[in-house]
Amino acid sequence: MIVGNGPVPDSAANAIASADCVIRFNDCRSYRPGERTDIVAVCNTGRPAKMMLGPSVASAVHPTILPTAWAAHPAVMAAGGIWCVRNPTVFAALxxxxxxxxxxxDDFCDDETEGFRAFAQASGKTFRVIDAETQHFLEMMLARFSPAPYIVPSSGLVVxxxxxxxxxxxxxxxxxxxxVGWEGHPFAAEAQLVDRWIAEGRLRRLDAAPALSFAVGS
Structure with missing residues (x-):
């Protein structure tokens, strides 16, 4: 179960509770009290990373882990693993x-991966960084849908x-x-790609949103 930060229908609650693994993102905005979280996938560069980690962890070689609003979030506390979605080699090249x-x-590519690694170790959580090949694969797939100029795929699509x-x-x-969201992500093309994967039987949505047309890039 991959749960984004957009609206989640009440009808999804049972499916989320019964999933083998529940993945959420960053500040887990769609979380509701008592729901499961197994993995939190984080944007590990730039301002979002710094806001989650706080000044005591971000960019520190040997950080002292102090509570932040993000670290104290029930979903983050319950999670057994932290995934970094932005591979450092990709963002160094950007x-x-x-x-x-x-x-x-100017701070978009500032890498805070080690801060999240330190947080995970101090919190007894597993830790991983998603490989660079995943983003390169996505860039190739998104090109089929003729996206407007963009900076990077969204964290949700990477996961x-x-x-x-x-x-x-x-x-x-x-x-x-x-x-929908930040203009630096190619959301229209991402929606088309996800809907194509759904049409191929590789994914399914619990949301009731209609599928988009595959006319562009099909």
């Missing part, structure tokens, strides 16, 4: 071109692709994915 095209994103690759025979369900 720094120079972004400095030219998007100078306002969906990662889970699909690792567990191709699993029953993988989505909830809380509205495919």
């Amino acid at each position: 720094r120079a071109p972004l400095a030219l095209t998007h100078p306002e994103l 969906i692709a990662d889970v699909l690759g690792a567990h191709p025979a699993a029953d993988i369900a989505l909830a809380g994915f509205a495919h």
